[in-house]
Structure formats: C-alpha cells, structure tokens
Amino acid sequence: MSRTGRLYGDSLYDLAAGEGLEEAIREQMEQIRELFRENPAYVKLLSQPVIPLEERKKLIEEAFGSQAERYLVNFLKLLCDRGLLREYPECCRAFAARYDRDRGIVRAEAVSAVRLSEEQMEALRKKLEKFSGRQVKLSQRLDPGVLGGLRVEMEGKSLDGTVKGRLQGIAEKLNEMT
The missing domain is CATH 1.10.520.20 (N-terminal domain of the delta subunit of the F1F0-ATP synthase)
Structure with a gap:
C-alpha cells in the first residue's frame, strides 16, 4: 500500500x-x-x-x-x-x-489449484477464526502452480498445506539431520 x-x-x-x-x-x-x-x-x-x-x-x-x-x-x-x-x-x-482492524476482522486468502466449494470455504473460514480468535473474511485465488492442497495467506503469514510445502519441510528436517 x-x-x-x-x-x-x-x-x-x-x-x-x-x-x-x-x-x-x-x-x-x-x-x-x-x-x-x-x-x-x-x-x-x-x-x-x-x-x-x-x-x-x-x-x-x-x-x-x-x-x-x-x-x-x-x-x-x-x-x-x-x-x-x-x-x-x-x-x-x-x-x-x-x-x-477497528472491528477485529482479519482478511485471509486461500490459494489453490482448483476452486474450493462453498462448504470447503466455510469450513476453512471457521477453522481460521478458531485459530486466530478473530472474524475472518476469506477470499480465494487460483494458482495452477499449487500442487495438491492449499496455502492460506493471512496477516503477512503463509500457512502452507501444499504437497510442495510439505516436501520442503521434510527436506529441511533431513538437512538438519545431516
């Protein structure tokens, strides 16, 4: 901004x-x-x-x-x-x-390769509200580069539940072990 x-x-x-x-x-x-x-x-x-x-x-x-x-x-x-x-x-x-901010609302964006259903978006929104303790306004962005799962971007942070993100996490742990 x-x-x-x-x-x-x-x-x-x-x-x-x-x-x-x-x-x-x-x-x-x-x-x-x-x-x-x-x-x-x-x-x-x-x-x-x-x-x-x-x-x-x-x-x-x-x-x-x-x-x-x-x-x-x-x-x-x-x-x-x-x-x-x-x-x-x-x-x-x-x-x-x-x-x-004045109303305690946080915006989040779900990034996935395929469009999430209304039910999936609602379930995700509720989980994010429970996680953050605040009201969440959730939007969706399609990114064909996302392989399996989804990534949520909220308040400058990324919650990565994609296959790529999981593989990177495993690789980091393996690197720590060596």
Missing part, C-alpha cells in the same frame, strides 16, 4: 468514523472503485490537465453528488484537485484495512 494511499485513506476513515459513516462510505468506495476499474477512460478524463479543474470537479459532482456521502464526494474532488485519482484504489485499501 502506498504511503499516499494510506495517508488519504486513513484521513477519510477518521472523518467517516467521527460521523458514524464508516460502513456506508466503505461500501460506496468499493462501488466507485469498481466503476473506475470498469471505466478507465473516465478516470483518465478526470485526470486530464487540459480540462479545467473546476470542470473535472463538476463532473465528479454530477456523477456522485446525489448518490454518495458528501465526505466521499469531497474526497474524490480533493484527489482530483491534487492530481491523485490514480491513488484511489490504494485509498480504498487503506480505508478497508482500518475498517477491518
């Missing part, structure tokens, strides 16, 4: 928390992030210095003014004003990280 994204995302979170708007703004930020991802030309338009700044801010107001929280609309205008709209996804990540 970039320093700029963290600074701006945390600042918006502080404002939102002061008004009790964290959840609403988090949801709206994700919707806008998805909209920006699907429409990169719109973000490029809002970043064009040949278009007067007031016109770009007016476009933001027209697009989001009646639908998003005022703090978020003003936040988008501020990013536009400072030429930082490219940092918006990082701001979203920082905001979401603060939101999760």
